[in-house]
Amino acid sequence: MTVTELPACPEAVGPPLPAARGSISAHMLDLICGRATGNRHAGAVGDADPFGDDLQLALYMAYELHYRGFAGVDDDREWDADVLALRTALERRFAGALREQISPSADVDAAIADLLAVDGEGGVSDFLARNGTRAQVREMLVHRSMYHLKEADPQAFVLPRLSGATKAGVAAVEFDEYGGGRAARMHAELFASLMRAFDLDARYGVYIDVVPGPMLAVVNFMSLCGLHRARRGALLGQLAAVEITSPPGSMRMVAAIRRAGGCEIAEEFYAEHVVADSVHEQVMRADVIGTLLEHEPHLAEDVVFGICAAGYLDTRLDEHLLSSWTAGRSSLLGPI
Numbered sequence: 001m002t003v004t005e006l007p008a009c010p011e012a013v014g015p016p017l018p019a020a021r022g023s024i025s026a027h028m029l030d031l032i033c034g035r036a037t038g039n040r041h042a043g044a045v046g047d048a049d050p051f052g053d054d055l056q057l058a059l060y061m062a063y064e065l066h067y068r069g070f071a072g073v074d075d076d077r078e079w080d081a082d083v084l085a086l087r088t089a090l091e092r093r094f095a096g097a098l099r100e101q102i103s104p105s106a107d108v109d110a111a112i113a114d115l116l117a118v119d120g121e122g123g124v125s126d127f128l129a130r131n132g133t134r135a136q137v138r139e140m141l142v143h144r145s146m147y148h149l150k151e152a153d154p155q156a157f158v159l160p161r162l163s164g165a166t167k168a169g170v171a172a173v174e175f176d177e178y179g180g181g182r183a184a185r186m187h188a189e190l191f192a193s194l195m196r197a198f199d200l201d202a203r204y205g206v207y208i209d210v211v212p213g214p215m216l217a218v219v220n221f222m223s224l225c226g227l228h229r230a231r232r233g234a235l236l237g238q239l240a241a242v243e244i245t246s247p248p249g250s251m252r253m254v255a256a257i258r259r260a261g262g263c264e265i266a267e268e269f270y271a272e273h274v275v276a277d278s279v280h281e282q283v284m285r286a287d288v289i290g291t292l293l294e295h296e297p298h299l300a301e302d303v304v305f306g307i308c309a310a311g312y313l314d315t316r317l318d319e320h321l322l323s324s325w326t327a328g329r330s331s332l333l334g335p336i
Helices: 023-032 053-064 075-079 082-101 107-117 124-132 133-148 164-177 186-195 213-226 231-258 265-296 297-326
Strands: none
Touching: 023 053, 023 082, 053 082, 075 082, 082 213, 082 297, 107 186, 107 231, 107 265, 107 297, 124 133, 124 231, 124 297, 133 186, 133 213, 133 231, 133 297, 164 231, 164 265, 186 265, 213 231, 213 297, 231 265, 231 297, 265 297
């Protein structure tokens, strides 16, 4: 088969653009589509809820231009000066708000010890494993699809910003996330299979209009850190937090999927994380964080910030999900 005969990628065209959720996301849509120039709403960013739907959706759209873009949007919009200017204002508001919530020290060992002590009891995975309904598991999968259908992509941006053993360690973790070179074993593909097993649409980004700000903020923080060299320490802190805390939560999600009537194929995504992330924990602690701080000790506080910010945003998401479910309402913005 020649190169010209290769079949087209089924997701070569990006997802549709979402509907705006306020003046800031509406202006970002106009900029992305080339219907407007300038940043007349930049001043409003300073008064916006940094974790709210309007700001987080606007930031998410700007970041998506660096991933798969949107259907009907020119790929060159990725580097449009007005889009980047508004994105910068949104980033400053978001990162500044996180700094107000978190006062990180430079004690990386203590931060990692805190991660190791996290058992997840009382969190979403614990709730789903004990009491979750099939409908609630489906909602959880819709939320997490905003990241897991592009799993490891935000962290891949950091690789050119690293060197030596730190780069090699992250590359080893990423290689596993991408299925060890086997497309069918990529974690994004395993998650897509899980979604289909629960009668969900597994197309990339298809649920953006129903996913609220708390989940978008979790993904946006990864993109914020991955796309800025100055935030490489925070990105590695975020990645360490995920890899170290993942195994127990993944075990509970296996139980939740069984409780909700999922088949063996449905369990595979989380079962894979129980094994893989147990190994990744050791790699992240010694080969990645350890060697990074040997050569760049000034990044210690950034690493701790990444760990703490990731935990803070995950907690906000858990609180949103659990408060919605205990009140008997959906955690999404609309039906799926």
